[in-house]
Amino acid sequence: MHRFKVGVLGATGAVGQKFVEILDAHPWFEIAVLAASERSAGRPYGEAANWIGSKPIPRTVADMQVVEATPGIDCDFVFSGLDASVAGQLEADFARAGYPVISNARNFRMQDDVPLLIPEINPDHTALIESQDWGSNGYIVTNPNCSTVGLTCALRPLMDAFGVELVQVVTMQALSGAGYPGVASLDALANVVPYIGGEEEKMSTEPQKLLGRLVDGRVEAASFQVSAQCNRVPVLDGHMECISVKFRGDVGVEDVRRAYLGFRSPIASYQLPSAPKKLFQVFEDPRFPQPRRHAEHGNGMVVSVGRIRPCEVLDVKFVALVHNTVRGAAGGAVLNAELLIEQGYLKHRKVDAAALA
Amino acid sequence: MHRFKVGVLGATGAVGQKFVEILDAHPWFEIAVLAASERSAGRPYGEAANWIGSKPIPRTVADMQVVEATPGIDCDFVFSGLDASVAGQLEADFARAGYPVISNARNFRMQDDVPLLIPEINPDHTALIESQDWGSNGYIVTNPNCSTVGLTCALRPLMDAFGVELVQVVTMQALSGAGYPGVASLDALANVVPYIGGEEEKMSTEPQKLLGRLVDGRVEAASFQVSAQCNRVPVLDGHMECISVKFRGDVGVEDVRRAYLGFRSPIASYQLPSAPKKLFQVFEDPRFPQPRRHAEHGNGMVVSVGRIRPCEVLDVKFVALVHNTVRGAAGGAVLNAELLIEQGYLKHRKVDAAALA
């Protein structure tokens, strides 16, 4: 396969760096453009980015010159790791200029004609692309908030098998979710912060869109209620979620366990490079999953589930763990792009360089 | 007032050390005996105890010789910081030998004739002492599990004002709750362990006894349901609890806030030295409370409440913070003893040393 040339918007930030790390080893994609703010433009990426990962900055990108994130860059499509404060304007600009935008930002997630996408959960929602009209071939596809991803994946098999009515979730979220510099160490070390701005709202509304049905080209949101309480804890990577669910019928612990073990991904046959063999890893040891030990499993794309047990208030409670910067951000967006290619939405782009110049 | 001579059982352990720290500065009590296992007996306390606190070991006790924890020690009553593996036998032995035993261990908590006591919550439950029969003047009084304390205190004003039907609680508990050496650092650092053996069971059953009514000399347990999910997080002191409550009637956020602000402690008039002026500290800043910042407030005896807001699934949700080794353990037991003195249950004891010898 001829590799796709991709641009990364917001390439120097925390999410942008994760995009770079994942794309560097990707069989289908090739980083063609690293774009960031005017301040970084013109500098080598290795200098402009304060590389925070524990793997080395890929040699192939360290010397690439960062360009300003404006339409006109030469690539087949863009990944956006832009901050929400600028993503609204810039992503629209790119879409209008004809670029497919695979975004991790929150700005367009809840817009009716924009897919909010997790390939294993709602691959058919990409059909919304067809109702977008940017006056060009461009469009926007988004992935959910990092903590939403864990919850929504965990709900999918339960909803399919039993129907879900009520959901209580309390998160313990990693520091990397706040970007860099993010949380001050005096707030983080040996502490819990019981508040993450905007997070609970996202967790209460995004899952219903993700788990909604596509009817006549629109998403009919699923109708369950979610109550979320979000906490920041001193963990590097991996959001833990304590979840309790009330089902539409009579459902027990064994039913839930079987639902996870028996889950068939609707995209299993596509063989997408970033898709884990199994979406769920189910633990029997009551001490597991744990972020330090298990967040990296399945290259950070698996959702780990454990401690499935009866709930005295709703029906069943359990714990889920998701890698927030991989499955919950850059890795999820890359998988979205893979799905779009499989479905024919992403193609090599003929850029009329002259016209853009 | 003539000071009471107290013995501390399990004095070298983590809870025992907190007893020593609190008692050292106490106006009513004087440490007469430091008792521990045979292994520590005969050694100076400063040597036998691997002092883990951040305040210096009190000079007055550093050189005291540790004795074996067996009845016969010369004191008015004993505090027990014994491990559950030995507390069942030893506390019964002390009670039979005529000692009042103010215990932090779990062994007798749910026994019908043993008070499970938080002075601000159920001071009248001490009446159960009268139905105990150890063939002596001895008796046992217990305080609840550390995480139960935070939850139960938080529920009291709500139950009084509105009635409580369902409770969801997810805890993020400090490392000090596991004693010393407790949790291995490779399990604790930058990690969350979603399991604490026995903790969820305690949180699901102890609150109903604590909030039960005393009827004809017995406690009629309150009838609400509690679902608990308990996690260990890398925090030194202070258990955080995300709580969601369904009430018996129509109750809103402002009602709950007023219930905390207006709470009148039933023991306010007693002026007990360890009782905080106000049991509750209510935060409006959504980032608060936090364990590192607020666990020590009110000398660790205050319960902090914050983020009171509507719950999409039950009625109202909020966060509570309790200092697990003070209010949730040694400090709570000391306050229990103060209440027992005020109520006339604890008296200076005439020990017939000859008879015991």
Add this chain to the structure above:
Amino acid sequence: MHRFKVGVLGATGAVGQKFVEILDAHPWFEIAVLAASERSAGRPYGEAANWIGSKPIPRTVADMQVVEATPGIDCDFVFSGLDASVAGQLEADFARAGYPVISNARNFRMQDDVPLLIPEINPDHTALIESQDWGSNGYIVTNPNCSTVGLTCALRPLMDAFGVELVQVVTMQALSGAGYPGVASLDALANVVPYIGGEEEKMSTEPQKLLGRLVDGRVEAASFQVSAQCNRVPVLDGHMECISVKFRGDVGVEDVRRAYLGFRSPIASYQLPSAPKKLFQVFEDPRFPQPRRHAEHGNGMVVSVGRIRPCEVLDVKFVALVHNTVRGAAGGAVLNAELLIEQGYLKHRKVDAAALA
């Protein structure tokens, strides 16, 4: 004694908050003015300061209105917790306006006529005040960098007893030393940063001034060499220092231990409220001192020493621990002010309010 009215410059910052905490309970001082940048001016202190301490913000100051830090404020003298970026200008302005300035900032530390002061180490250096000429009664006195304090205190008894020739020091410094927000949590958690800007230079030059002799109204710097390597580690409070010393003569481990145990503070007879009974606490247990356990000892004003043993390269090596925000910053400055009062340099000030207006 009539209490001194003090102003705190930079009151909302991390050091300023520590000043407020210490001064609130101080027998000689009364906070008259809380001064900060224009941005905070006019707001209640409790709102303007993002209080980071684990003790509650003192009630008496929470509602005080912050004023802009400019000469004209009504107080006997000022403590400066200003950031170095503004301290140079502002402290000079206050000195010119006639205020004694007791500063924690680095700007004037190495100026010839400014005392760099640790009361137990070089109390006579206050005589430098007399050579300052700000065209007013004002003057500036400084305390050293937080890590310098631990090292210099540790060297004083050794220099007095044996003479010091060479010093190697490697620090492991707490996060609170970087202020707030300071170090990003992704840099701090489970990590070591082997660099603290400017710190090694301060540690290599300040001790020689502190341990210098006052000759003809000037300080003759001591002549030993210091090599410092400074690291940031994930600790909340307390700087650890691994120190190795070469002496002028033949000195052994026992000599060093005796030097610490026998150290007589030159200000012992003054009974200053913030001075610890003994400057040094010497540990025999090889695991000690440790920041979490021992930094708070002596209200954070004691210097802890341990692991005294022979050095295979220089003569003797050992570990020292100092509380960086107390003895190493605000507490040290408060003790400086106490010394200045004792020596007659600080007096109640007649402010001609009209003239200043």
Add this chain to the structure above:
Amino acid sequence: MHRFKVGVLGATGAVGQKFVEILDAHPWFEIAVLAASERSAGRPYGEAANWIGSKPIPRTVADMQVVEATPGIDCDFVFSGLDASVAGQLEADFARAGYPVISNARNFRMQDDVPLLIPEINPDHTALIESQDWGSNGYIVTNPNCSTVGLTCALRPLMDAFGVELVQVVTMQALSGAGYPGVASLDALANVVPYIGGEEEKMSTEPQKLLGRLVDGRVEAASFQVSAQCNRVPVLDGHMECISVKFRGDVGVEDVRRAYLGFRSPIASYQLPSAPKKLFQVFEDPRFPQPRRHAEHGNGMVVSVGRIRPCEVLDVKFVALVHNTVRGAAGGAVLNAELLIEQGYLKHRKVDAAALA
């Protein structure tokens, strides 16, 4: 190449687990036997080992049955991750029974006829094997203490180029170096422990043997002095070392940098699978190296060096970082085995099973 069948002694412990992780992906080796104490024998490895790594336990070993660590197991040679308390006896037993023992334990390191080996540093020291006489074909080869490895690698180019006279080293060591459960979390979190039993002695004596010359079949220890101060810090993996060196001649910062950049590994031509392309990674950014960011570089086999600068007391100082459980333990031992194969010391073994039975 026909793969070697290897046995892992102490397979369930922390070092044993790292052996298993590294060997699972190894091109030359195949885990034939997992041996541990009697207590674990007979259980599946996945159950017997409390797997602490962040990568999943390899599927191929999870179901292997653990056997007791006694001679008779069927393999070409053994890796020993045994605890020092049993390694002395057991490793000798295996050597006598004819097994090559590639050990990470400390017991035989300083024995005259046992190679203490880092392939890039002293590959010729394997010649010592020839003077071992266990009455069989067996022998023992050891790798150094984890913190010694970083120091010794860092010294090799300097010794070759300039000669080394004096070395000061202060370590900040990761928790994983203490095994599991190892350090209690209440000692580790937000703390520094300035003592690691036996560590300073190893760092003061092992480097001289490692850097010694082989003369007439014996190692003549190098003659420089090392003074070590060892600290435990709350880091997961990666030992940081602050090193200061006095050379035999006049040596500056640039000379040292060039020595690292120009270092040629004596085993470069062997193409051993675990050997990094370059032993040293040299950082110019003063904030680097850091354990969280850089310990995993080069699959944990690279030694990172940074902050090379003049020392005011000796000549030059700098920081080195080594992955303690990979390069400093299991990875180092695996590289030792690779070298022994290349040199012809390790061969496929004909085990006379009947004779052993």
